[in-house]
Amino acid sequence: MPPVVPLLGTAVFAQGTSEFMVAGLVPDVASELSVSLPAAGLLTSAFAVGMAVGAPLVALLAMRWPRRTALAAFLVAFVLAHVVAAVTGSFAVLVGTRVVGALANAGFLAVALATVTDLVAPDAKGRALAVLLAGTTLACVAGVPGGAALGSLWGWRSAFWVVALLCLPALVAVLVAVPHARPAAIPPSARGELRVLRRPRLQVLLLLGALVNGATFCSFTYLAPVLTGVSRIGDEWVPAMLALFGAGAFLGVRLAGRWSDTRPGPVVAGGGVLLAAGWAGFALTGGAVAALVLVPVVGTLSFAVGSTLIARVLYAAADAPNLAGSFATASLNVGAAVGPWVGGVAIGVGAGLGAPLWVSAGLVVAALAIAVLAREPRAATSAPTSCP
Incomplete structure (x- = not known):
């Protein structure tokens, strides 16, 4: 694996910390800025909307830029957006900084995905993706609980300052280690790459990714209040529980890196069934012991299935090398935007703090049903182009 791949993963770690850390800061933000819990939860949706809308747009903008220039x-x-977020006293401005930060994150991730897939063998996209996304899962393990701990000790603003500082070493590393030259092969036009989106199989994969990621973020955004209000776990244990989810996510990405290139079907089908059962089981039991067991389990399954679907998108859109990553990023973040919104609506109508868990189970079941209905009538193979 080229050394630049884990280097880009360190930058993804800082950005992933920002995307996920709101899950541990929602109650404090709501209290200080005098907004409701569902409204504060929309900070995650705002980031996801920026990612979903921004990924294709900024990828198109950066198509002709040298990769190093674009990443830097x-x-x-991203850093400037977090500095503003750390000093603002307006919830509207805070939401705006989430959107701007998300646009920057979307552009970085789309270019990074294009960079790593250019640097590895054609049948190793899943393994390279696992290394890159390890930064995201490490953000769940260390960054998100760390953000919650910082918020508890010095206020939620300190978490935004730390994210901005974490990006500075990554910026220096990108300027030093990423090649300045444009990729060796650039397609004739953006229009040609956009035509790839017409393929039904790619559209199904993007929809599945949106549904699975929507399920993940629906419950993860409200995990802190679920743990304290439903599972009766003390506030001081919330960072540790978020770390357990992140540890499971890291394991899930590693498993996807091992199997997504060769056995995607069993990972998506089997993992999806277990994931739906895990969310439903969490909702049914809800106690502290069940949370301790199921939080890392659903973290593992969510990221194993989600990462495998990203890898399948990259294979299905292999002839759109500059925009394939943006397709995957947009799909996942459509889910990450809609999931917390639906979870917040469920809480707002009086379904209780455990409602997002049921919504997550339902979204995964919907994804499984669509996968079955859209399955091509041919024998599954172990080739990289096999069904999802």
Whole structure:
């Protein structure tokens, strides 16, 4: 694996910390800025909307930029957005910084995905993706609980300052280690790459990714209040529980890196069934012991299935090398935007703090049903182009 791949993963770690850390800060943000819990939860949706809308747009903008220039520019914009977030007293401005930061994150991730898939063998996209996304899962393990702990000790603003500082070493590393030259092969036009989106199989994969990630973020965004209000776990244990979810997510990405190139079907089908059962089981039991067991389990399954679907998108859109990553990023973040919103609506109508867990189970069941209905009538193979 080229050394630049884990280097880009360190930048993804800082950005992933920002995307996920709101899950541990929602109660404090709501209290200080005098907004409701569902409204504060929309900070995650705002970030996801920026990622979903921004991924294709900024990827198109950066198609003709040298990769190093694009990555550095997106990191600088990301840092500035977090500095503003750390000092603002307006909830509206805070939401705006989440959108701007998400646009920068979307651009960085799309270019990073294109960079790593250019650097590895054609049949190793899943393994390279696992290394890159390890930064995201490590953000769940260390960054998100760390953000919650910082919020508890010095206020939620300190978490935004730390994220901005974490990006600075990554920026230096990108300027030093990423090649300045454009990729060796650039397609004739953006229009040609956009035509790839017409393929039914790719559309199904993107929809499955959106549903599975929507399920993940629906419950993860409200995991802190679920743990304290439903499982009766003390506030001081919430960072540790978020770390358990992140540890499971890291394991899930590693498992996807091992099997997503060769056995995607069993990972998506078997993992999806277990994931739906895990969310439903969490909702039915809800106690502290069940949470301790199921939080890492659903973290593992969510990221194993989700990462495998990302890898399948990259294979299905192999002839759109500059935009394939943006397709996957947009799909996952459509889910990450809609999931917390639906979870917040369920809480707002009086379904209780455990309602997001049921919504997550339902979204995964919907994904499984669509996968079955859309399955091509041919024998599954172990080739990289096999069904999802």
